Amino acid sequence: HSVTGELILSSVIKLYSSTSDEKSSKRLISFVEGAYYDAGQWAQADLVTNKVPDSQSQFTLQQISSASILDSRVRHLRSIVLSALSRELDKMTNSQPVLSPNDRIVIFDLLSKNLRVLCEDLGAGYLGHSGGMTRSLFLLYLGVISKCVEALSNLLDSVTVTDMCRLKSGFIPLYDAMGAIWGALCDYSLRQT
Numbered sequence: 001h002s003v004t005g006e007l008i009l010s011s012v013i014k015l016y017s018s019t020s021d022e023k024s025s026k027r028l029i030s031f032v033e034g035a036y037y038d039a040g041q042w043a044q045a046d047l048v049t050n051k052v053p054d055s056q057s058q059f060t061l062q063q064i065s066s067a068s069i070l071d072s073r074v075r076h077l078r079s080i081v082l083s084a085l086s087r088e089l090d091k092m093t094n095s096q097p098v099l100s101p102n103d104r105i106v107i108f109d110l111l112s113k114n115l116r117v118l119c120e121d122l123g124a125g126y127l128g129h130s131g132g133m134t135r136s137l138f139l140l141y142l143g144v145i146s147k148c149v150e151a152l153s154n155l156l157d158s159v160t161v162t163d164m165c166r167l168k169s170g171f172i173p174l175y176d177a178m179g180a181i182w183g184a185l186c187d188y189s190l191r192q193t
Helices: 003-019 022-038 067-095 101-126 135-157 161-166 168-192
Strands: none
Touching (some): 003 022, 022 101, 067 135, 101 135, 101 168
């Protein structure tokens, strides 16, 4: 896993944050809903059901007949990007890249911030926001979160004490990620009682 691999990982994380995270998913849903309502195509939204795209189909925003179909398309987009992120995290952890101390810090910071976003998005989707959460998407999120934690762990194993001091701000997103997961799990247990 070379510098090119690190750039690809960084690019996939940027793709996630610009197209598939909670904030961008809300913007996408709002934009598409507005366009369809303004065009008069959703006069009776959610009364028409279309086939939900399966994992083998391409992502499209054409011919969306209802808000529920839009939600399924947003979930589908998220799954595409999360799958790509999962593959890049696999490459990173399996190849054990030789990184300079500065590269380790940059990657650690990038992964820790991404982990926080993934955990927050998992919790938001779990609560039904931005397209909601299916079982397969939930499992995909958990898998990507696990791989992100493994990559962070591998980076920490190779960090010197001096570099550890430079990483201190990178631990704040990890604390936030734990809080987001804990909050989602507590909310789930409260809703079950």
